[in-house]
Amino acid sequence: MTTSHCLSRRTFLRATAAAGGAALLSSCARGPGGAVDLAYWNFFTGSDGQLMVGLVDRYRAEAPDVRVTDTTLMWGTPYYTKLAMACAGGRAPDLATLHASRLATFGTQLLDEWDLDELAARGVSMDEFPEPVRERVTIDGRVMALPLDTHPLVLYYNTDVCEKAGLLATDGSLAPITSPEQMLDAGRRLAEVTGSIGIAFGAADNLASWMLFWSLFRQLGGEMRLPDGGPAEVDRDAMVQAMAFMQAACDGTIASPTLEGDAAPAAFASGQAGFLLIGPWEVTTARTAEIPFSMTQFPALFGDTPYVRADSHSFVLPRQANLDPVVRGKAYDMAVSMLRNSLDWAAGGGHIPALSAVAESPEYHAQQPISNYRGAAEVVEFDPEAYFSGSGSTLMSRAGQSLQSVNSGAFTPAQGADDLIGWLNNQLTLGSPL
């Protein structure tokens, strides 16, 4: 009895080992026929995630011989860390999404450049992208990323509330706002109508605070250069002035000094605010809420040019330890396919398509209200260049701390500027990982 028990356990162990080995082998097996496996990573969740699945599915339909595995990871640090590690390990995906503002870190060693001839063979030339975006994705004359869109800070407005506040022009669109005083005044009038606040702005949110700050700072002519070893070269006056405007706006009436990132769109969608300041992706929230609203380019409050903080979702080719030219070719195909089909991406997610063939098409222009701010693509301002800068970076999170303290009144604008500059100097002395 004992013997048979013993035997059956050994048999069981052997069987398990065999089964495990078989599973391991089968996972290495290649698909039938000439099918090519293509791995694509992105960070789109929510409504953008659905739209991205749509783009991937359209490429799947166009290229039935390619088996696309699309992997969605959490936006921000989790995504960028995993991508960097995969690239460093030489087993990165064949195609990946990247914010153009994060290219400084990835572009030098982890990515391959886009071959202009290969792109031309697929009918895409770099002239077809807006100039500021093209400049940003080109490093030392090499095109390191292929832009899918630009997503600037935009101004959402509730047309009902704005009408009651007397802020609409005769054609029903928002009357021009051309100075900081006018913006604050508009906020006060909107607050009177809503009985709550005028402008929904994520004063307690890094991304929202940084987007507004960087737009104002650049409109004021502010420059920020971050050389390795420091110190940071920053226009302190412009910084103080931009922060002073934000503090003036966050007075509890014009805008709340404590509104969090998720709460700002919620306040706008529930009619508790007349304006919303955030990226175009919240168009889905406003549409779902079925409120009467429209969108427009963020205006020039300082200076003449409505510079606006933006970033660009773009495609990159992670460096491979063993490059398969066939797979690489399919990666080009897929990226170009997604660029060509980016009308759905724009229409659903509010992003401005990067490819001019789409951005200048009548179909895109007919999209309301999202084509209203398409002009922003020509005046976009990317984040300063440094390894710790860009969307979801340490700079955004740390600058967010200074800005939130200014918004809440804990810091004066001058203290806020000194706090941020002090941190920048310290960060620069730590040396670059590049």
Add this chain to the structure above:
Amino acid sequence: MTATNTAPTTATAPPTGAPRPAARRGPTLVGGRGGFWFVLPFLVVYAAFVLWPLLYGFGLSFFDTSLVREESRFVGLDNYALLLSDPEVWRTLWVTILFTIGSTIPLVLVALVMALLVQTGVGGQWFWRFAYFAPFLLPVATVALIWEWLFSGDFGLFNGILAAVGLPPVGWLTDQSIGLWSVVILTVWWTVGFNFLLYLAALQAIPAQLYEAAELDGAGGWRRLFSITLPLLNRTTGLVVVLQVLASLKLFDQAYILYDASGGPGGSATPILQYVYETGFTDYRLGYASAISYVFFVLIILIALVQARLSRRSEP
């Protein structure tokens, strides 16, 4: 048949001192070479995922290793010298210590009070046990999301209640002097159930005859609490404090999620582990991050040793 006879004896009575006469089927599991093979799977995993990373990370702290660069240089003690003059290290370390002190005290006291209340014979003990322990079972992301909305400045339940009774709103997530305490409140709600269970088990282990004897001697409820219950809970309190201090020092996930990685208002809720994470994984500076984490590691070991010494001394 002989095999079945020897198996139970070896399993229940491990050899003490003198070698036992070998069984007919070979060496015993505990004393013989067979035991090694049974422990091997654990050892392999332990070595691969604990010992090796521990050594590798320590080695890393002497290099300027980066996640985005292939080659790395030996820099000796540079990383350690750098962290001494990096104000962010000391600031986040202080945040961590403040949190540890601020959370350990309520987490021990509240757990004790809850356990005493449940033990003193409220009806439906199973319900209270379940209700107090339930939050501990929730994943951290769920907890942080629930509290993010409770704490929300303009929409939150807490400020809603304050407004209803005519009090000014509190910047739970936006006020620099309150940000860290919001994390403490969340953590107490989330994890107090574990300490509560430890206390409850200890209370149930106190023999009933002690209370009977005290009652016969005319001791009242408070007298029994302070002269019998609390002294007999001493060992449990020691254990709970050690576990809680170590758990609180490891503050990271709830603060990270609650503040969307921003570190709280003015950075007031950035624990040192978040700084290590940001340095290593957001800024790709693995070597420097390793150095910071090893300094923190040494600190934790020191605290654990001091605690062990203290608790040994307090025991009779």
